Amino acid sequence: MTIFSMLYLPELREMLAESDSDGLREFCTALHPARTAEFMEGLTAAEAWQVLQYADPDTREEIFSYFEPDKQLEILQTQDRTEMAELVAELASDDRVDLLHEADDGLVAELLPLLPAEDRRDILRLKSYPEGVAGAVMTSDIAKLDEELQVREALNELTRQAEELETIYYLYVVDESDHLRGVVSTRQLLSAISRPETRLRELMESDLAVVNVMDDQEEVARKVAKFDLLAIPVVDDEFRLLGIITHDDVIDVMREEATEDAHLIAGVQPLDESYLKTPLLTLSRKRGMWLTILFITALFTAFALQHYEEDTQKFAWLVMFIPLVISAGGNTGTQSATLVITALARGDVKLNDWARVIRRELVMGLLLGGFLAMIGFAAAMVLNRRLISATVVASTLVLVVLAGTLIGSMLPLVFRRLGLDPALMSNPFVTGIIDIMGIVIYMNVAMALIVLTGEAAAVDAMNAD
């Protein structure tokens, strides 16, 4: 709630108390509905509904559609059933399905019989699509026009429907059995106004981007972005027009997907509700699952270190640098994996670019590893003051960072090749694999250099004293 809308709240309540109909009607129409809704954030569900009584049905529905989902649900569940049925009938077809999806089944069962038969059928059809597919996002309020219509008739039809439709900027042209034949934009229609007899058939664009009703919503967003569309038609397997998905729904889908990806990369199963509203047990399940997988992967580091216990006992300084070399490899691996994952998602890298990716990451690993090795060498000299430890740390860093770049960049490509989502799988696995490899590389480099420099003999001699 903005400070401004909080300041306005007492005034709004006063108008309600005094039933100031002029003031309230003015309030409902003066601003963009999104902003009116914002000003009403502090009101209770009952108060908000009372205010909306002063708006005409269209404006009422618009303001209502900008309320937070929680408030919408509360109004729906607490206010008069008949009024609610009227409101639901007015809502855009995709919005009302979302709303009824959240409501109790009992309430839905009470409301449905109060709706006009056509709306009822529409709701039941849209509700039947699983979450995340085109059918669940689309709206069925569309301007469908017959291909034989003339420009003049089409404009009249459009003018008649302009108030009711969610978008009037594309007119979809269908044949007598609702098969999608083409699209005419309002722009084209207006440009053809001087030739009013032209038939839509002659004007329409017949090569058009469509999505299937069962396509994933991510695919929908990709296509709309690629073709710069205001809306994309949704068809069934027989190419019958079922609905459209508009640009604002695409933006919502993109925001949702971006959040989901961020959560997956951090090892959290995507949430159905917002962070604060997700029940703690659900949240702990969604986090615990990935934490357990990562924990079990990390257990292998304990096995690896147990294997080298004798060495770490003999050369105590080895222990000090374990977290340092592991984390350098993990960080580099995460960088490479994320770069390749995002490049794959944007289409900048294809599967058959793997050789180029390897070459680049090889150079990158040597450059970055070399640089960190210099800092590591200096740090080890300061900490341990012995050439052997500084040499071990520096050599290990080059190899571990190189392993990080190579594994980090290849794993997403492997996952993509296997048909798995690279975003979902890569980061936890990259870190897990690099942690273990880091320990193995570190201990082997250390023992090799120690033997080579005669350090081992020296320590043995010392212990024998």
Added chain:
Amino acid sequence: MTIFSMLYLPELREMLAESDSDGLREFCTALHPARTAEFMEGLTAAEAWQVLQYADPDTREEIFSYFEPDKQLEILQTQDRTEMAELVAELASDDRVDLLHEADDGLVAELLPLLPAEDRRDILRLKSYPEGVAGAVMTSDIAKLDEELQVREALNELTRQAEELETIYYLYVVDESDHLRGVVSTRQLLSAISRPETRLRELMESDLAVVNVMDDQEEVARKVAKFDLLAIPVVDDEFRLLGIITHDDVIDVMREEATEDAHLIAGVQPLDESYLKTPLLTLSRKRGMWLTILFITALFTAFALQHYEEDTQKFAWLVMFIPLVISAGGNTGTQSATLVITALARGDVKLNDWARVIRRELVMGLLLGGFLAMIGFAAAMVLNRRLISATVVASTLVLVVLAGTLIGSMLPLVFRRLGLDPALMSNPFVTGIIDIMGIVIYMNVAMALIVLTGEAAAVDAMNAD
């Protein structure tokens, strides 16, 4: 390149060789320009430009605008200067600024004098805005109408301009000095067709969402998404209308921002070009910077472990579990940080929700920590077969995971409070802090339990033998 467009390539080349003008004209107009551009992906710049000669100027410009940026640039740099000036004059004002931004300064200097004075001024003005602000994304091709115009005149004006404008779905109403007064949608205009004398002043929406020309592009995307707009007007400090940003540009901005955020979270400075095109030295600088910061943070773990060297020498089994406990804390911290960062970005969590967040993460830390402690206990019993090590590992896990949830959730809120970008700062710091805390907690818990159980005395006695 899709397989389909590769298959079509020989046919296209044959048509070019035979100068088959009917075929090529058909090719240029039959499909959506985006798809035509896709079919031409395999052609060289010279061939592509040759094909475009068969399209009328409008279609040529449209197909060209769907080419990959690289191919656009190559055509611009290799083809005839006069033809290129004509093409640039046709392009949408935001697209051509992007294109000229990539081109050599020498080429731009040659092209500019060939352009009409108005286009030249427009380009120079748009080029002057820094990357990432509204001014750099906006287009200046807008329908500006005087507030005194009548519906009939407005429709005529619209029909006249329909072919040239980037979007005709909003008409911006301005006063005589270009100050933005309101907006009329084509839909409203069509609905008012029966009252042709109505003035735009009476029809227009005067409460409208705008962005300032220097606003960040992320803010633009947020507003367009919030108000479900097709386009948002861009104004200067005096509220003069400078341009608009359309829904397709907003989708591009959102995709760009999502990639940038993913890179930042993985510790890579955002790239200006795609992964494969970024020069290796630039990439190593953008990665090396963060790797160095993270490496220096990780150095503190070495200092911490040096401090406990005597203890890890005496109790060798302690070493084995160091990476395990650190990684459990780091993973939990990353989860909490990402959840809070995304919730902050979406507005689901506000700064003053901090107490609720702490309470939730406290419970979450105990639940998750308790669960991992059970697995850890079992694993330690298998690995080390001693009650003391299993108890130390389990107790440490509870505390480290708790530290992870608390630090991970609070740090983004602290960064937001200080006015820093939580996405940018949190993850590296969370991991860095938790790594060190993990070691400190682990060693202190271990030594406390060892002393408590008399384990220390037993080991001392053994060594004294």
